[in-house]
Amino acid sequence: MFTTFRRIFSAGSQSFARSGLVSFATVLIMTATLIIIGTLILLSAVLSNTLAAIENKVDINVYFTTDAGESDIMSVKSSLEKLPAVAQVTYTSREDALAQFRARHSDDQLTLAALDQLGENPLGASLAVKATDPSKYASIVNFLSDGSNISGGSSIIERVNYYQNKTVIDRLTAAISATQKAGLAIVLLFAIASIIIAFATVRLAIYSARDEIAVMRLVGASNAFIRGPFIVAGIIGGVISAVITLLLFYPATWYAGRSLSDWLGGFNLFTYYTGHFAFIFFVLVGSGVLLGGIASFVAVRRYLRI
Amino acid sequence: MIYFDKVTKMYRDGSPGLEDVTLSISPKEFVSIVGHSGAGKTTLLKMLLAEDTPTEGNVYFEETDVHSLPKHALHHYRRKIGMVFQDFRLIPNKTAYENIAFAMEAAGRPDDEIASDVPYILDLVDLGSKGGHFPHQLSGGEQQRVAIGRAIVNQPDVIVADEPTGNLDPVNTYEIVEILKKINELGTTVLITTHNKGVVDAMGKRVITMERGRITRDDAHGQYIL
Numbered sequence: 416m417f418t419t420f421r422r423i424f425s426a427g428s429q430s431f432a433r434s435g436l437v438s439f440a441t442v443l444i445m446t447a448t449l450i451i452i453g454t455l456i457l458l459s460a461v462l463s464n465t466l467a468a469i470e471n472k473v474d475i476n477v478y479f480t481t482d483a484g485e486s487d488i489m490s491v492k493s494s495l496e497k498l499p500a501v502a503q504v505t506y507t508s509r510e511d512a513l514a515q516f517r518a519r520h521s522d523d524q525l526t527l528a529a530l531d532q533l534g535e536n537p538l539g540a541s542l543a544v545k546a547t548d549p550s551k552y553a554s555i556v557n558f559l560s561d562g563s564n565i566s567g568g569s570s571i572i573e574r575v576n577y578y579q580n581k582t583v584i585d586r587l588t589a590a591i592s593a594t595q596k597a598g599l600a601i602v603l604l605f606a607i608a609s610i611i612i613a614f615a616t617v618r619l620a621i622y623s624a625r626d627e628i629a630v631m632r633l634v635g636a637s638n639a640f641i642r643g644p645f646i647v648a649g650i651i652g653g654v655i656s657a658v659i660t661l662l663l664f665y666p667a668t669w670y671a672g673r674s675l676s677d678w679l680g681g682f683n684l685f686t687y688y689t690g691h692f693a694f695i696f697f698v699l700v701g702s703g704v705l706l707g708g709i710a711s712f713v714a715v716r717r718y719l720r721i
Numbered sequence: 722m723i724y725f726d727k728v729t730k731m732y733r734d735g736s737p738g739l740e741d742v743t744l745s746i747s748p749k750e751f752v753s754i755v756g757h758s759g760a761g762k763t764t765l766l767k768m769l770l771a772e773d774t775p776t777e778g779n780v781y782f783e784e785t786d787v788h789s790l791p792k793h794a795l796h797h798y799r800r801k802i803g804m805v806f807q808d809f810r811l812i813p814n815k816t817a818y819e820n821i822a823f824a825m826e827a828a829g830r831p832d833d834e835i836a837s838d839v840p841y842i843l844d845l846v847d848l849g850s851k852g853g854h855f856p857h858q859l860s861g862g863e864q865q866r867v868a869i870g871r872a873i874v875n876q877p878d879v880i881v882a883d884e885p886t887g888n889l890d891p892v893n894t895y896e897i898v899e900i901l902k903k904i905n906e907l908g909t910t911v912l913i914t915t916h917n918k919g920v921v922d923a924m925g926k927r928v929i930t931m932e933r934g935r936i937t938r939d940d941a942h943g944q945y946i947l
Contacts, residue, residue: 434814635824635827637827640827
């Protein structure tokens with residue numbers, strides 16, 4: 416049993432090494448397939464990350480009237496923080512709001528002059544509320560509009576900007592998830608097409624060995640003994656392709672990560688690749704082994720019916 | 722040991738490959754089958770090897786009905802027969818040594834036997850120094866000798882050679898015939914098909930003549946008569 420296994424393995428690696436050009440072509444095609452599969456992984460990571468980043472940017476601002484007392488606002492803040500739907504509440508005082516306003520308009524002398532003319536601070540304090548999930552904002556807004564929940568009554572709240580942002584947020588979310596689905600569907604299509612091409616290439620490689628297979632049968636080799644080396648050669652091709660793909664992704668994600676990071680909202684492909692290397696390694700090596708192994712198995716079966 | 726019982730093979734287009742062939746071959750015989758191309762010689766061998774099934778009749782090897790063997794048992798049966806072909810049919814990406822060793826590996830023989838038997842067989846077919854050559858580095862006669870080595874290495878009961886000298890010049894033909902004779906003298910049944918009058922006449926052994934799928938002559942010490 417062990418001897419048979421060893422013979423099959425050595426015959427497989429030997430035939431892989433000796434059929435140079437055919438092996439090279441198979442590896443080339445399988446590498447292309449694995450690159451597409453790898454791209455699928457990276458693309459889905461990019462898309463879900465962008466979606467998460469945008470969801471993260473969504474918040475609601477509660478603006479208070481200029482005469483609202485700081486203690487009242489703090490009590491609103493603490494009662495909001497007690498809600499399970501709320502992830503984070505950030506307080507911006509009137510002074511901070513004014514400083515931010517001035518900073519934002521530092522090169523707009525006209526606005527600043529108007530502000531100075533006013534004499535007093537026209538800006539109210541505000542609370543920025545982040546929910547654990549974008550769908551929870553409606554319930555938070557309901558909580559705020561119910562005066563009984565707020566010390567000092569709902570009159571201290573000037574406005575909540577939820578309704579203004581809502582349509583934009585919804586549209587953006589829908590657009591991103593549509594892009595995500597379409598992108599994944601296209602890459603999936605490419606992956607399927609390239610898997611079929613890889614299958615055809617392996618079949619072609621084995622087609623060229625069909626006479627050999629016939630001879631092996633007539634010499635008295637069992638089907639397993641004939642098929643084994645082809646499967647081993649296929650698996651070797653798959654592993655080599657996976658390693659090539661992993662090596663190619665290294666500079667590719669480094670370059671893409673460096674140049675696309677800003678555009679993708681700080682998401683760095685290279686960091687993702689190195690951080691998830693074990694996962695990507697297993698997916699690619701696994702795909703390579705399955706692709707090579709199954710393609711060879713199916714292809715040889717055709718010529719074993721003598 | 723080999724017995725064809727009223728074997729008929731009709732091809733799908735309706736043309737007969739074999740018609741009512743009854744034939745018996747005893748152990749240690751040397752049998753030449755002669756006939757024109759398309760006379761059914763190769764079909765006869767294919768029936769024996771279970772490469773093809775007869776439309777009617779049975780083929781027996783010893784006590785076994787060859788065509789009743791299940792698929793997974795066929796390779797065990799085929800190890801009892803050593804095959805030699807006109808076009809040699811060596812495995813192109815294996816050396817002469819590996820081609821012969823392959824038959825032994827396939828039969829599950831242990832490594833030490835392979836290591837001792839293959840060089841012995843290479844010497845027997847006079848290729849002692851060319852074990853490391855690939856088929857394309859060998860002449861036709863040398864390739865055929867490798868094929869014979871591969872056929873005999875598992876000590877089969879029968880050697881079946883389909884036009885073994887068809888692609889060879891007279892000198893190589895003579896050498897191949899001498900080797901086959903030697904194998905026969907060592908106790909192995911040999912069954913060859915041939916076009917070569919010289920080969921048959923020089924042998925002076927049993928000759929079966931075929932025409933259009935039928936056996937027309939069967940002479941114990943025959944000549945090539947067509």
